[in-house]
Amino acid sequence: MSYYNQGPPPPGGYQQNHSPYPPQQGHYPPPQQPYGQPGYNQGPPMGQQGYGPPGGSPYPPQGGQYQPPQNQGYGAPPPGQYYGGYGAPPSAPDPPSLGYVPGQHANMDMGHAADELRRAMKGFGTDEKTLVQVLGGMDALQVASVKIAFQQRHHRDLMKDVHGETSGHFREGLEAIIRGPLDQDCHALHESIKGLGTKESAMNDVLLSRKNGDLEAIKQHYHHKYHRSLESDVQGDLSMKTERLFNLVISAHRNPESTPVIPQQTQADVEEIYRATEGRTGTDQMTVCSIIAQRSDGQLRAISQAYRQRSGRSLEACIKSEFSGHMEDALLFMIRHAEDPAKHDADLLENAMAGLGTNDSALVRRIVMIHWDKQRLHQCKAAYKHFYKRDLADRIRGETSGDYEKLMLACIGAPPLMGR
Incomplete structure (x- = not known):
């Protein structure tokens, strides 16, 4: 009996400890929901708050034009609710994802x-x-x-x-x-x-x-x-x-995805980053780290777009020129994830398989991490097909073998080849 793609939860639902994090109601930009599934998580359905850009996946399962995530439809914050240099951040915490409350x-x-x-x-x-x-x-x-x-x-x-x-x-x-x-x-x-x-x-x-x-x-x-x-x-x-x-x-003080993107604050963040990097001799690294580590994905997308307009080059290029080592890698990880989470997942999987020999521990860790959320997995597979021009399953078959191969394929919902 296979337990793959079981569909929605049973009529009785799932038993879980009561979470101290109440479900939040917000508008786009949607929060990242690692490991959650539509209808299973403690927040609103994926259509309201999900993994990826508004309007569903930019990667059609069959054909279609790729459209990267865009910041769109941002309005003013609710009355009395501001953030960053314009007041206190919203107090509603992000609820933990499916599988992150002990006893569930x-x-x-x-x-x-x-x-x-x-x-x-x-x-x-x-x-x-x-x-x-x-x-x-x-x-x-x-x-x-x-x-x-x-x-x-x-x-x-x-x-x-x-x-x-x-x-x-x-x-x-x-x-x-x-x-x-x-x-x-x-x-x-x-x-x-x-x-x-x-x-x-x-x-x-x-x-x-x-x-x-x-x-x-x-x-x-x-x-x-x-x-x-x-x-x-x-x-x-x-x-x-x-x-x-x-x-x-x-410290877990990152702005929730329900936090509105305010153009004035975006511009202020861009100016701070510019003055801390290209606008001076030497780099004020912690100013840049503080902004990138504490902004939501939606805010980081807006900052990235505005930085290109301000500087004439991408925020990623700025980070590469001003930072090095693990700090550079960490900052690029957060920026790339914010700009296009599905492409970032696809790139991480490809990086584990690229070159001479496969980094099997990284491949296992990343496939299992992604497979908990079926919508995240679907978008990752579609992004991989778009950017690497082949099915993720075929790539995995070429880098793994035996029962290990079969398990990784089962995690992404793909069958092994006949006779293997």
Whole structure:
């Protein structure tokens, strides 16, 4: 039995702890909703607040003209509500995404799925095909529920059984799915920090361009899981100014996507960035970091467009000329995500596969991260087809093999080739 594309939640809905973050009602620019699904999340439906630009995906599934996200239809802020240099930011916090409230689980019987998983690993040999079919298509709350059902029905730990029965990148992918979005984020962060050197791409993937509710959940769960604060671990692993940038990010004071884009504030931000970079000798790096780390995606899109008009070159070109190293990479990550999140996802996947050899850990992390949100996944696949002129599934088939290949394809909703 496959659990891929289960459709809407069951009539009873999903069971979850009451979130301290009330659903927000806002207008475009829409918030990023990593890992959420239409109808599943705690906020309004995707059509109101979703992943991507207004009016649906700019990447038609079949043909059509590519139109990058644009800032359009921005109005004045509601009475008494301002932000930045024009008053206090809106107080309504971003709610956490699906899978970011501990204790959330699907209100449906996952006993049959738990039994299938047990049969696939019981006795001599392992039925890898069943593991892929059952786990590859579950959403975050179904995964949480099947772990509970597996423990209750078979008195065994699903993660330990999968770890003992599988190996390599196939095991890495299955374990990333079983952890669920929140625990996997914390695991990826911890792995990126411990030992010699920092795996910067994992830190960027998990922390940058995230909504405040998810960052708060990550900080709390990281402390619970490792008995250390995320802030202290990051401080001990980054150079001084890059550490200050990530402290800004981790503080979770980013403007919500419901925050209006005010032209006067956009121009003020552009002037500050210009004076801190091209308009002086030397670079006031922290002024630039503070603006980019704390503005919403919609605000960053407006800043990027206005900066080109002000300077004659792109904000990205400015960052490349004035910054270097991890700080440059982090700033570019946030700007590129804001300008076109689906293209950014596609580029990150391609970067994991490009060149000599595949960065399999990055590929697994990014595919599993994207696959939790089916609308995000759909837009990423369409963007990949548009910019790289081939199907993402074909690219994955060329870079992976065996059960690892089948799992990655199941995560993006694509079948393996016949006979493989």
